[in-house]
Amino acid sequence: MPKSRSSTKVQRILESLPHAVLLQNREGHIIYANHLAEILFGYKRSELQNRSIAMLIAPYGRDTRHAKQKLTEAFKLHNTFALHKNGRKISVDIDFSPVQNPDALQILAIFSDATERDKAEMKLRQSEERFRVTADAAPVMIWQSDVEKRCCYFNKQWLEFTGRTLEKELGEGWIDGVHPDDRAECLNVYVRAFDNRRPFSMEYRLRRFDGEYRWILDNGEALLDTEGKFSGYVGSCIDITEHKAVRMEAEVSRDALLHSRRVAALGELSVSLAHELNQPLSAILSNAQAALRFLEIKPDDLDPVKDILKDIVVDDKRAGDVIRKLRALLKTKKPEREAIQINDLIQEVVSLFHSDALSRQTRLSTLLADKLQTVFADSIQLQQVLFNLIANGLEAMENNPPETKILTIRTFMADAFTAQISIIDTGPGLPEGDGSQVFKPFYTTKKEGLGMGLSIARTIVEAHKGRLWAENSLQGGAMFHLSLPASHE
Amino acid sequence: MNSSDIKIFIVDDDPSVRRSMARLLNATGYHVETLSSAEDYLQTKRSRGPGCLVLDLQMQGLNGLELQKTLTEAGREIPIVFVSGHAHVPESVQAMKGGAVDFLTKPFDQKAFLAAIDRAIAKDHVTRKAQTDQRSVDSRLALLTPREDEVLWQVVKGRLNKQIAFKLEISEKTVKVHRARVMEKMRAGSVADLVRLTEKTNGKNSSSEQ
Numbered sequence: 001m002p003k004s005r006s007s008t009k010v011q012r013i014l015e016s017l018p019h020a021v022l023l024q025n026r027e028g029h030i031i032y033a034n035h036l037a038e039i040l041f042g043y044k045r046s047e048l049q050n051r052s053i054a055m056l057i058a059p060y061g062r063d064t065r066h067a068k069q070k071l072t073e074a075f076k077l078h079n080t081f082a083l084h085k086n087g088r089k090i091s092v093d094i095d096f097s098p099v100q101n102p103d104a105l106q107i108l109a110i111f112s113d114a115t116e117r118d119k120a121e122m123k124l125r126q127s128e129e130r131f132r133v134t135a136d137a138a139p140v141m142i143w144q145s146d147v148e149k150r151c152c153y154f155n156k157q158w159l160e161f162t163g164r165t166l167e168k169e170l171g172e173g174w175i176d177g178v179h180p181d182d183r184a185e186c187l188n189v190y191v192r193a194f195d196n197r198r199p200f201s202m203e204y205r206l207r208r209f210d211g212e213y214r215w216i217l218d219n220g221e222a223l224l225d226t227e228g229k230f231s232g233y234v235g236s237c238i239d240i241t242e243h244k245a246v247r248m249e250a251e252v253s254r255d256a257l258l259h260s261r262r263v264a265a266l267g268e269l270s271v272s273l274a275h276e277l278n279q280p281l282s283a284i285l286s287n288a289q290a291a292l293r294f295l296e297i298k299p300d301d302l303d304p305v306k307d308i309l310k311d312i313v314v315d316d317k318r319a320g321d322v323i324r325k326l327r328a329l330l331k332t333k334k335p336e337r338e339a340i341q342i343n344d345l346i347q348e349v350v351s352l353f354h355s356d357a358l359s360r361q362t363r364l365s366t367l368l369a370d371k372l373q374t375v376f377a378d379s380i381q382l383q384q385v386l387f388n389l390i391a392n393g394l395e396a397m398e399n400n401p402p403e404t405k406i407l408t409i410r411t412f413m414a415d416a417f418t419a420q421i422s423i424i425d426t427g428p429g430l431p432e433g434d435g436s437q438v439f440k441p442f443y444t445t446k447k448e449g450l451g452m453g454l455s456i457a458r459t460i461v462e463a464h465k466g467r468l469w470a471e472n473s474l475q476g477g478a479m480f481h482l483s484l485p486a487s488h489e
Numbered sequence: 490m491n492s493s494d495i496k497i498f499i500v501d502d503d504p505s506v507r508r509s510m511a512r513l514l515n516a517t518g519y520h521v522e523t524l525s526s527a528e529d530y531l532q533t534k535r536s537r538g539p540g541c542l543v544l545d546l547q548m549q550g551l552n553g554l555e556l557q558k559t560l561t562e563a564g565r566e567i568p569i570v571f572v573s574g575h576a577h578v579p580e581s582v583q584a585m586k587g588g589a590v591d592f593l594t595k596p597f598d599q600k601a602f603l604a605a606i607d608r609a610i611a612k613d614h615v616t617r618k619a620q621t622d623q624r625s626v627d628s629r630l631a632l633l634t635p636r637e638d639e640v641l642w643q644v645v646k647g648r649l650n651k652q653i654a655f656k657l658e659i660s661e662k663t664v665k666v667h668r669a670r671v672m673e674k675m676r677a678g679s680v681a682d683l684v685r686l687t688e689k690t691n692g693k694n695s696s697s698e699q
Binding site: 284 | 515
């Protein structure tokens with residue numbers, strides 16, 4: 001009996017399916033139900049006999065036309081509800097397919113329980129909803145992007161700020177609002193952070209609804225879904241235009257203050273600086289007059305005159321050098337950071353103090369490390385710090401006997417990543433001993449001091465991510481240490 | 490004066506400045522010796538001929554003023570022309586009080602420089618002449634016997650023979666003899682000559698007079 005054997009085999013397959021299965025004949029009566037169907041609907045197989053599939057779908061009789069005998073091709077009825085015997089609705093997906101039986105057309109219905117999936121979907125929807133409600137209520141602009149870097153969400157504040165619709169902002173539409181000058185950098189930061197899944201923080205100008213470009217601080221970070229999978233980026237933005245204006249004003253006034261300090265310090269040194277210039281000028285004048293005399297005495301002997309001219313050239317360069325250094329120190333340029341050889345910088349500053357040290361009968365001793373890494377810094381600001389520290393050191397030793405007037409400037413690598421400069425005097429040392437007092441604004445031990453020098457110096461050093469501190473040496477003088485991160489170039 | 494006999498020392502720690510001044514003086518016909526520090530100058534032998542010192546004020550080690558002081562204390566008199574990178578008023582006053590011939594601020598014109606050098610050398614001539622004269626007076630004084638010496642100081646004070654005889658408790662005739670010997674030994678033609686010759690020595694022997 002091949003038929004019965006094959007039908008038993010089919011039945012076994014149907015029983016083993018992880019879905020509820022019903023078979024309905026062309027008269028609309030269920031003629032087969034598997035065990036899971038019994039569990040899903042709460043009816044015994046016998047009870048299911050003679051009922052129709054349509055009666056088991058909520059609302060009662062819904063879409064019965066699909067479950068009718070005329071079904072000739074498969075169709076899906078997803079996100080619908082099955083009706084339990086006790087009246088409870090069960091979320092299911094139903095797949096109908098016609099079964100061509102030799103006797104007649106039958107309908108096979110496979111019910112997949114969708115309760116768990118629905119729960120997950122619900123949860124996601126709820127969390128998304130919560131996110132959106134929160135995002136809209138937040139006093140900041142929020143955006144979200146997908147794994148392809150395309151923006152897929154902007155909150156109410158963003159849309160109100162730009163005055164554009166969500167549709168216009170989506171994808172890469174938001175870029176239209178970024179100031180043309182900031183666009184490249186903005187995208188660059190975003191893409192680089194995105195590719196490395198790293199957080200970013202950037203400032204750019206964004207067009208407001210009224211057409212005015214405002215400075216925006218945008219902080220973004222990678223977004224992970226509940227399973228820890230990367231699902232894009234989320235960012236929050238605030239308008240920092242006013243804040244930035246205040247900051248810029250502060251920067252300008254700080255620069256101006258730094259400059260005026262520099263000019264004042266140079267003023268104090270001007271006598272010595274005049275000496276630096278007068279030396280070469282004197283040599284040039286005497287040499288030139290000597291040359292004229294030589295030519296008068298022996299017009300044919302040009303050798304001494306040649307030597308003289310060589311010396312004149314050297315001295316002229318020497319004078320020019322002093323002027324160049326002075327000009328560099330007096331310049332008001334925007335702070336610019338570059339890789340700097342600390343030793344060179346120290347030599348330059350020290351050379352400006354040459355005469356001052358002489359007239360103070362003080363020895364300037366430099367112990368500069370051979371292998372000193374460069375630092376990334378603004379050379380003028382750093383020069384000013386050194387200028388200040390050296391001037392202080394020289395002044396501190398004013399009442400020392402001449403043989404003990406020694407200012408030592410050392411450079412070395414404090415560790416593999418840190419270059420250090422130490423300026424050591426043999427004066428009376430720091431008044432408080434702990435060395436922190438001297439960095440406070442308006443602290444001074446001088447009659448005519450403003451008390452801003454060291455405070456400004458520390459501000460500069462800290463702006464370079466460095467450290468400036470002071471302590472007393474064992475010999476009793478003061479030591480000022482300045483450490484700066486080495487640049488990796 | 491023959492400038493080739495004259496030697497000028499230049500002490501300045503700036504090699505270029507040193508060289509330029511040396512050239513200017515060489516071109517004028519002077520002998521020049523340059524030194525880079527005050528300490529080096531102190532090591533040099535005193536030159537026998539006339540000359541002067543061109544001295545930088547600011548130098549490593551002993552500075553110009555300190556060298557001036559050291560030389561004065563050591564009795565090494567040499568006219569000094571100070572040169573300085575700038576006009577320090579207190580230092581220039583101190584230098585001039587210490588007997589400096591001039592104080593020039595760099596850069597200086599050759600006219601001022603050479604004029605100062607000329608003045609310094611003239612001063613050295615005067616000093617040296619006076620020193621030579623004094624040395625000769627000293628050697629003549631050394632020839633006198635103690636009694637002649639006593640008579641000399643009485644004579645230059647304008648005392649008459651009679652007064653001297655009374656004071657020294659000797660006869661007037663003996664005074665006359667001593668007096669003649671003094672005039673001879675001192676190579677003085679008159680009392681006025683004698684007064685001039687002993688002018689500088691006066692203080693030294695005044696203790697013998699009461």
